[in-house]
Amino acid sequence: MNYKIIANIIGFLIILIGFFMLLGIPFSVYYGTDDIPALLISGLSTSLIGFIIWILTRKSEKKEIGKREGYLIVTVGWISMALFGAIPFIVYGAIPNYTDAFFETMSGFTTTGATILTDIEVVPAGLLFWRSLTQWLGGMGIIVLSLAILPILGIGGMQLFSAEVPGITKDKLHPRVRETAKRLWGIYVILTGTEMILLLIGGMNLFDAITHSFTTMATGGFSTKNASTAYFQSPFIQYVFILFMIFAGMNFTIHYLAFHGKFEFLKMNTEFRFYIIFIFVTAAVIAIIHLPHVDFHWEESIRQSLFHVTSIVTTTGYVSSDYENWAPFSRMIFFALLFMGGCAGSTGGGIKFARHYVLIKNGLLELKRLIHPRAVIPVRFNGKAVSADIISNVQAFFIFYIGLTVIGAVLLSLTGIDFITAAGAVATCIGNVGPGIGTVGPVSNFAHLPDVAKWILSFYMLLGRLELFTVLLIFSPAFWHK
Amino acid sequence: MNYKIIANIIGFLIILIGFFMLLGIPFSVYYGTDDIPALLISGLSTSLIGFIIWILTRKSEKKEIGKREGYLIVTVGWISMALFGAIPFIVYGAIPNYTDAFFETMSGFTTTGATILTDIEVVPAGLLFWRSLTQWLGGMGIIVLSLAILPILGIGGMQLFSAEVPGITKDKLHPRVRETAKRLWGIYVILTGTEMILLLIGGMNLFDAITHSFTTMATGGFSTKNASTAYFQSPFIQYVFILFMIFAGMNFTIHYLAFHGKFEFLKMNTEFRFYIIFIFVTAAVIAIIHLPHVDFHWEESIRQSLFHVTSIVTTTGYVSSDYENWAPFSRMIFFALLFMGGCAGSTGGGIKFARHYVLIKNGLLELKRLIHPRAVIPVRFNGKAVSADIISNVQAFFIFYIGLTVIGAVLLSLTGIDFITAAGAVATCIGNVGPGIGTVGPVSNFAHLPDVAKWILSFYMLLGRLELFTVLLIFSPAFWHK
Numbered sequence: 001m002n003y004k005i006i007a008n009i010i011g012f013l014i015i016l017i018g019f020f021m022l023l024g025i026p027f028s029v030y031y032g033t034d035d036i037p038a039l040l041i042s043g044l045s046t047s048l049i050g051f052i053i054w055i056l057t058r059k060s061e062k063k064e065i066g067k068r069e070g071y072l073i074v075t076v077g078w079i080s081m082a083l084f085g086a087i088p089f090i091v092y093g094a095i096p097n098y099t100d101a102f103f104e105t106m107s108g109f110t111t112t113g114a115t116i117l118t119d120i121e122v123v124p125a126g127l128l129f130w131r132s133l134t135q136w137l138g139g140m141g142i143i144v145l146s147l148a149i150l151p152i153l154g155i156g157g158m159q160l161f162s163a164e165v166p167g168i169t170k171d172k173l174h175p176r177v178r179e180t181a182k183r184l185w186g187i188y189v190i191l192t193g194t195e196m197i198l199l200l201i202g203g204m205n206l207f208d209a210i211t212h213s214f215t216t217m218a219t220g221g222f223s224t225k226n227a228s229t230a231y232f233q234s235p236f237i238q239y240v241f242i243l244f245m246i247f248a249g250m251n252f253t254i255h256y257l258a259f260h261g262k263f264e265f266l267k268m269n270t271e272f273r274f275y276i277i278f279i280f281v282t283a284a285v286i287a288i289i290h291l292p293h294v295d296f297h298w299e300e301s302i303r304q305s306l307f308h309v310t311s312i313v314t315t316t317g318y319v320s321s322d323y324e325n326w327a328p329f330s331r332m333i334f335f336a337l338l339f340m341g342g343c344a345g346s347t348g349g350g351i352k353f354a355r356h357y358v359l360i361k362n363g364l365l366e367l368k369r370l371i372h373p374r375a376v377i378p379v380r381f382n383g384k385a386v387s388a389d390i391i392s393n394v395q396a397f398f399i400f401y402i403g404l405t406v407i408g409a410v411l412l413s414l415t416g417i418d419f420i421t422a423a424g425a426v427a428t429c430i431g432n433v434g435p436g437i438g439t440v441g442p443v444s445n446f447a448h449l450p451d452v453a454k455w456i457l458s459f460y461m462l463l464g465r466l467e468l469f470t471v472l473l474i475f476s477p478a479f480w481h482k
Numbered sequence: 483m484n485y486k487i488i489a490n491i492i493g494f495l496i497i498l499i500g501f502f503m504l505l506g507i508p509f510s511v512y513y514g515t516d517d518i519p520a521l522l523i524s525g526l527s528t529s530l531i532g533f534i535i536w537i538l539t540r541k542s543e544k545k546e547i548g549k550r551e552g553y554l555i556v557t558v559g560w561i562s563m564a565l566f567g568a569i570p571f572i573v574y575g576a577i578p579n580y581t582d583a584f585f586e587t588m589s590g591f592t593t594t595g596a597t598i599l600t601d602i603e604v605v606p607a608g609l610l611f612w613r614s615l616t617q618w619l620g621g622m623g624i625i626v627l628s629l630a631i632l633p634i635l636g637i638g639g640m641q642l643f644s645a646e647v648p649g650i651t652k653d654k655l656h657p658r659v660r661e662t663a664k665r666l667w668g669i670y671v672i673l674t675g676t677e678m679i680l681l682l683i684g685g686m687n688l689f690d691a692i693t694h695s696f697t698t699m700a701t702g703g704f705s706t707k708n709a710s711t712a713y714f715q716s717p718f719i720q721y722v723f724i725l726f727m728i729f730a731g732m733n734f735t736i737h738y739l740a741f742h743g744k745f746e747f748l749k750m751n752t753e754f755r756f757y758i759i760f761i762f763v764t765a766a767v768i769a770i771i772h773l774p775h776v777d778f779h780w781e782e783s784i785r786q787s788l789f790h791v792t793s794i795v796t797t798t799g800y801v802s803s804d805y806e807n808w809a810p811f812s813r814m815i816f817f818a819l820l821f822m823g824g825c826a827g828s829t830g831g832g833i834k835f836a837r838h839y840v841l842i843k844n845g846l847l848e849l850k851r852l853i854h855p856r857a858v859i860p861v862r863f864n865g866k867a868v869s870a871d872i873i874s875n876v877q878a879f880f881i882f883y884i885g886l887t888v889i890g891a892v893l894l895s896l897t898g899i900d901f902i903t904a905a906g907a908v909a910t911c912i913g914n915v916g917p918g919i920g921t922v923g924p925v926s927n928f929a930h931l932p933d934v935a936k937w938i939l940s941f942y943m944l945l946g947r948l949e950l951f952t953v954l955l956i957f958s959p960a961f962w963h964k
Contacts, residue, residue, distance in 0.1 A: 068853070078667035153852070168691060209577060289896070332895035336888050359881050367958040368877040370635070370951060371550070388870065396848040399841050402884055406818050413814035414771070419919075420901055437901075469852060476849040 005065060008070050010080050018043045020137060024129030027207055027330060028139055030078045033124030038092035046084045067427025071154055071473050078462055081165065085134055094123045099451045106458040108134025109466035111347055112435030113221025113317040114425075114457070115163030116447040120407050125207060132211035135220030136192070139347035140185060142218075142465065143252050147182040148343045151211050157382040167271040187255045192217045195244040202237040216244045219348045221317030221434040228442075229321040238303055241318060249275065249342030270381050271343050279341070279351065283309040286326075286333065293327035311375050312337040312451060315349040317434020319442040331420075338427040338436070349432025349464050358386060358394050358461040393407050400468050405430055408460055417452045425449070429457040431465035486518060487547060488554050490539040495599040496532025499566050500525045502619060506611030509689055515606030520574035528566045552635055553955050556627060560944055565590040583935045588940040590616025592947035593624065593798035593829055595703025596907075596939070598929045602708050607689060610706045614693035621700030621829035624947065625734050630662040630828045632766050632949060646955055655771030656945070670738045671936030674699045677726040683787045684719040701830045703799030703916040710801040710924075720785055722794050723800060731757065731796030752863050753825050760822070760835070765791040768808075768815065774807035792895040794819040797873045799916020806890040813902075813919050820909040820918070821883075831914025831946050833883055840868060840876050882950050887912055889944055897935045907931070912941040912946035 021043035029034045034099030065073070085108065086101035095101040100116045107114045108131060117123065123131070146218035192213045199209035215222045225231035229241060231311070254272060256261075266272060269456055287298075287305040296304060304321050311318045324331050340356065342348020361379045368377050408426035412437055413419065426445070435442045446454065462470050473479050496697030503525035510518045532556035547555070567590065568583035577583040582598045589596045590613060599605065605613070674695045690706055697704045708712035711723060729737070734752060739745075748754060769780075769787040778786060786803050793800045794816055797919050806813050822838065825831020843861045850859055860867035890908035895901065907928070917924045928936065955961050 039529050107795060124548050201740035255775075264691070328898050328900070329892070333899050335901070336892055341886070360885075362874075363878050363882055363885075364958065366875065367951065367955050368960040369961050370955060371958075388874070390843075392870070392877070393848065395874070396845050399877065399880055400845055401844075405844075406821070410814050410818055412812070413811035418811050419813050419817070424701065469849065473849050473852060476846070478850040 001063070001072070002069050004057045004059075006076065007053055007071055009073050011050050011053030011055075011057060012074055013077050014084055015047045015054060015061075016050075017051055017081055017355065018047030020086055020133055021046060021085075021130055023133060024126035028124060028130050031207075033126060035094075035124035035126040036093050037090075038386055039088055039126050039130070042088040042091045046087060064294055067153055068479065070149060071470055071479070074149065074466060074470050075462070075474055076468065078109060078141075081109045081134075081137075082383040082458070082462075085109060085130075086205045088127055088130055092124070092127055094127055097451075099454050100447070103454040104131070104447065105134055105138065105457050106461050107434075108220070108222065109138040109141070109164055110432050110461040111135050111220040111349065112429060112432040112441070112461045112465075113140045113215070113437075113454070114380040114429060114461070115222065115434075115445050116454070118445060118447050119231045119266070120224060127159065129207070129211060129407035132214040132222055132224070134219075135218040136214035137221055138465075139218030139220065140188060141249075142347050143184045143188060143345070144177065144181045144468070147184060147252060148177045150470070153470070168299075169179060169388075181269075183256060184252050187259060188217060190259075191244070191247055191255065195240065198244075199237060199387060202232075202234055202240060204237065208232075212241075212245070216241060216316065216318075217347065219245065219248045219249045219314050219316040219342060219346070219432075221315075222313070223318065224377070230320045232320075235303060237414055238307055239322060242307055244313045245310045245316045245318070246276075246279065249314065249346045249348040251343045251345035253345055268383055270357060270383075274357050275343050275353045279306075279313055281314070282337070285329075290326040308334070309337065312433055313340045314342045314346070315433045317428070319435055322441070322443045324437060324443075335424060335427065335437050336432050338424070341431060351431075352399060355383070355394050355397060357381065358391060359398055362391055362395075372405070401430065404463065404468070410457060411456055412453050415450045415456075416451065416454060425453070425457055426460055429460040432461060432464050483554070484546070484548070484551055488541045488551055488558065489535055491555050492524055493532050493535030493537075493539060495559050496562055496566055497529045497536060498532075499563055499915065500527070500529030500532055501577045502615055503528060503567075503612055505615060506608035509611050510606060510608030513607040516943045517570075517576075517606035517608040518576050518695045521570055521608050521612070524570040526813070528569060531566070549635055549960065550743060550891055553952055553961070554586060554632065555632065556948060556952050557944070557956055560623075561615075562896050562949065563591045563619075564940070565744055565943075567591060567612075570609055570612055572607070574609075576609055579933075581936050582929070583933040585928065585940050587616055589916075590704065591620040592621070592704070592753075592914050592943040593617050593620045593700040593702040593797075593831065593946075594914040594943045595697070596911060596918075596922070596943070597704065597916075597927050598936070600927060600929050602706060605950045611689070611693060614696040614706070617700040617702030617704055618696035620947075621702065621730075622670060623688060624700075624829050625666045625670060625827070626659065626663045628949070629666060629734060630659045632952070635952070651913070652887040665738060666734050669734060670699060672741075673726070673729055673737065673809055677722065680726075681719060682723060684714075684716055686714065689871060690714075694723075695726070698723060698731045698798065698800075698828065701727065701730045701796050701828070701914075702825060703793070703797075705800065712802045717781075718786060720789055720802060724789055726783075727796045727798045727800070728758075728761065730798070731792075731828045731830040733827035735827055750865055752839060752865075755833075756839050757825050757835045761788075761791055761795055764795070764819070768812075772808040772812065790816070791819065794915055795822045796824045796828070797913055797915045801917055804881060804923070804925045806919060806923045806925075817909065817919050820906075820913050822913050823913060833880060833913075836863070837876050837879060840873060840879055841862065844873055844877075879950060882954065883912065886942070886945065886950070892939060893938055894935050897932045897938075899931065899935060907935070907939055908942055912940040914943060914946050 021039055025036055025039055082102055082105045085105040089101040090098060091094040091105060104117055134254060141430045165407060170283065195213040195216055196209045201210060223229055250272060254266065283306040286309060287302045287480050291301050307320050308323045323334055339351055341350020341352040344352045344354040358379055358381060365377045365379060379391060405426050409422045412422035412425060418438060421438030421440055425440045428434060428436035440446055507518055507521055539640055564584055567587040571577040571583040571586060572580060575588060585598055598796055678691045678693040681694060693706050705711055706735045732754060736751065764766040765788040768791060769784045773783050789802050790805045805816055821833055823832020823834040826834045840861055840863060846857045847861060861873060887908050891904045894904035894907060900920060903920030903922055907918045907922045910916060910918035922928055
């Protein structure tokens with residue numbers, strides 16, 4: 001293991017994190033909030049620590065980054081971002097407890113959106129900007145991770161879903177990753193900017209428009225308001241959110257191709273079709289069956305259903321109404337939706353539509369195989385047969401996902417958390433959604449959970465965000481034996 | 483499809499079912515209960531209907547039973563048993579509603595043990611005997627199904643777990659099945675008789691000893707007492723139950739080999755080791771962590787933990803104390819245990835230890851495969867490498883199991899059932915356990931659920947009992963196309 005190069009890259013990452021902390025200062029100045037010293041101290045000291053690590057590890061004999069180094073950089077990188085990113089909250093005192101600050105920051109960088117803040121609106125502007133920015137940066141990281149790095153590492157069938165990305169091959173990591181990152185980030189920035197302009201047109205102020213477009217495109221879900229997006233009751237703004245949540249939950253290669261006028265890809269993309277149909281059909285069904293239970297107008301009923309189905313399914317986690325109380329069955333339906341996840345190659349977390357598609361299709365074909373045991377019946381995805389290795393990998397992913405969710409729920413129960421809250425909290429954290437059910441439901445937060453539960457859930461956010469295997473590998477003995 | 487031979491076999495089965503209904507009459511006579519006419523009418527008319535079906539379909543041109551006929555016979559057979567087996571409850575009036583009677587009988591023949599009876603002790607002896615007998619007969623059916631029929635049909639990796647059964651090959655169904663059935667049933671009868679004698683020694687009367695040994699060996703869980711097995715507070719009787727639940731949850735080939743003095747098989751049997759270790763470790767952990775929450779003596783704490791872990795894990799479902807209230811976390815732990823299941827080739831239902839073992843092992847090896855992508859790293863079971871086909875089949879089984887459980891929980895929610903009860907009811911029915919959590923918990927029953935929920939749950943009992951695929955196949959278009 002080439003620890004020096006790992007530490008060098010992590011050091012560079014920490015320098016950047018420190019720098020980004022300073023970006024909220026203009027808003028602190030504009031709103032006259034008192035968080036400027038805290039942001040300056042946190043940002044500069046973080047960058048300094050990063051710089052020391054970077055300078056000490058600069059002279060590495062080998063410049064080669066192998067697979068195993070890749071896994072470690074990703075996992076340690078995300079943990080470092082959360083460890084250092086929590087500093088401004090502590091220094092200012094907005095979150096006095098480090099466990100809480102770490103939870104909040106991990107929730108940011110993993111684009112989960114679960115929060116321990118009981119009063120968001122007392123947090124000063126610069127800090128709130130930093131809080132939203134953690135999600136936007138996390139989203140940037142995830143796009144490159146899922147479309148450029150994980151496919152090379154062979155994680156969870158990601159090689160399948162990213163085969164269409166220009167410039168991705170099973171080659172050396174370095175030069176291609178940089179090229180892909182630039183292309184995808186360009187799109188990410190353009191989409192964020194477009195949403196921001198639309199939110200401004202909808203009547204939001206600049207600060208809210210920027211922070212919310214950050215957390216939409218990251219499928220993060222942090223809001224600057226205590227009532228989350230329910231604060232903005234304008235239907236126009238809610239439709240903008242719905243549209244951009246759907247964009248954020250799409251494979252970014254689709255955006256890339258669309259920007260280059262190649263719309264034919266939409267037609268043949270299996271996952272995209274499944275994703276769009278699922279969202280609209282589920283929203284329609286919920287709108288119809290909950291209508292007798294709520295006092296919504298029919299347009300509002302459709303909008304609220306679509307908003308929350310999109311919000312949960314894309315793993316954004318925005319809340320515009322207490323969906324748990326829409327009808328007796330809402331809780332179960334929204335719990336089940338926590339397990340969907342956006343598309344592969346999006347900023348969304350969770351199991352993801354591509355995997356669900358492969359699993360459902362393979363399950364149905366398994367029935368066919370029982371009747372025709374000698375026939376070779378492959379699963380087709382985007383018009384191509386999926387290899388048995390990838391199917392097996394996707395199956396193993398799903399089984400790990402469910403198994404780890406059950407283990408997590410049992411562990412949370414042991415800390416004294418009730419059944420529904422434990423199940424909801426683990427499912428929403430491993431799925432990087434944000435709100436759960438029970439006492440961590442859409443109108444509550446995670447503040448009241450015991451500290452040990454917050455550490456467990458922080459770990460689950462990381463697990464889910466890094467597609468399980470990246471983190472699990474590091475715990476496997478085989479990883480450490482050469 | 484050779485419908486004639488299918489109907490002929492089903493007809494014969496119905497004749498038998500009618501005959502078995504009469505077996506409780508001696509107890510009706512002894513206890514002087516008034517259910518003799520009901521049993522006579524039900525039994526004779528059932529047999530008559532069976533006889534008519536049998537005689538009308540006797541002359542089939544082809545005697546061949548293919549795979550597809552096999553699937554249909556199994557599924558239609560189990561449904562017919564429940565349809566006709568419900569008649570005595572209706573005729574006597576012990577269960578006035580056919581939905582309830584069907585649910586109770588399906589719960590019997592699938593050895594689930596979920597009940598809609600709110601007062602079991604008012605049901606007359608002959609009917610209670612029939613109720614217990616449905617489970618014992620269901621258990622008989624399941625042993626032959628899982629060890630002789632499903633392996634030939636290639637269901638859910640069962641071919642793997644039964645490879646050690648004498649006389650099983652991938653050959654024609656007919657002669658071998660009969661031979662295997664005889665051998666396994668002999669053991670089933672001997673074990674049931676032994677338990678009965680021990681229960682008599684423990685102080686039970688003959689009626690209770692017979693009915694409870696029936697429902698233990700079937701991992702069924704029906705009791706003749708309102709308080710379930712909590713009625714028998716003798717530690718000796720409880721230890722007898724624990725021992726025979728463990729026996730019932732074991733692969734019956736192990737019993738077969740043990741009866742022939744071949745104990746070396748115990749040492750190399752992967753599933754058996756996993757099963758025994760899991761039960762004792764889990765019981766020990768629960769005993770330790772629940773001790774501060776309950777007013778049990780330490781021996782009673784261990785006994786109660788062992789009793790309930792064994793009861794749930796083997797999918798028996800006997801209850802000797804309200805484990806849901808032992809501690810805040812009990813509900814989650816016992817919910818998770820609903821997903822274990824006994825060993826393959828036992829009378830237990832659920833996912834089963836062999837499958838859990840293969841899934842866990844394969845998951846861990848998947849991590850190893852990511853690091854060494856070119857290495858071929860097989861899963862070993864009973865000392866042999868498991869083929870990729872079987873692993874894929876087991877994975878598909880698990881994914882179907884979880885997916886169907888989620889769908890079932892959503893459907894139950896739509897009928898207005900609360901989250902915890904819906905999750906518990908589906909999990910306990912597809913796992914053929916019996917008691918769930920929430921309002922279908924260990925000290926409650928299923929009577930208060932809406933009718934549609936009872937039909938859904940009856941279907942789930944059948945699904946679980948027939949290892950999912952047997953039933954699902956019939957819904958697949960490929961099954962009906964030649």
